[in-house]
Amino acid sequence: MKTITAVLFLVAAALAQWTPDPLCPYPSYEPTRFPVPGDCTKYYECLGGTKTLLSCPDGFEFDYERQDCEAAGAVNCDPNDITTVTWAPSTDRPPCSATGDEVIYFPYEGDCTKFWECYQRNTYLHQCPAGYYWSQALGRCDVAANVDCEWD
Structure with a gap:
């Protein structure tokens, strides 16, 4: 019982100290996606103030305008362009x-x-x-x- 109480206390303390990722809009009820500078195959997804690093499937690159992974040839991505x-x-x-x-x-x-x-x-x-x-x-x-x- 002491172990359960201790775990619940730690979880409650962690939740009480949570703050939104400063790189993600908050509050947000729909995901927002942003490219990772220098890597066309990766992107960040923000939802509810939490940022998650995601990767496109092999042969695909992230398309900011479409907010999705598309076939590499269909995406205008320059991995050297760090503007994001x-x-x-x-x-x-x-x-x-x-x-x-x-x-x-x-x-x-x-x-x-x-x-x-x-x-x-x-x-x-x-x-x-x-x-x-x-x-x-x-x-x-x-x-x-x-x-x-x-x-x-």
């Missing part, structure tokens, strides 16, 4: 008033390839992959040709 969606806390952050599980996204003024994420009073600057712009209407990065960028 990245998250990093910014030192020049706009104010964030979001509390609880509310997430607010808004464009980065002057650069359509960037956007802000505001979560639990923290603001993070995001960078879309090469050839993509932030779409406020969709709430995600989209092919640049599909987005009306006022700073272009």
Whole structure:
């Protein structure tokens, strides 16, 4: 009985200290996938603030636009292109008033390839992959040709 109690205590303590991966949108109820820089066969899948490294089957590469693995010849992937969606806390952050599980996204003024994420009073600057712009209407990065960028 003491062993069960100890295990339950450790599990409860671990869950109480869990925080979302800063590279993944949170909260999220649908998976979001991002390429792994330098490896066209791998990608990260984010769901519920947890990031998981996944691999495409042999002969397939990750296609960011389709959010899936496709035949290697059908994907425009350059393993030397390390441009990808990245998250990093910014030192020049706009104010964030979001509390609880509310997430607010808004464009980065002057650069359509960037956007802000505001979560639990923290603001993070995001960078879309090469050839993509932030779409406020969709709430995600989209092919640049599909987005009306006022700073272009």
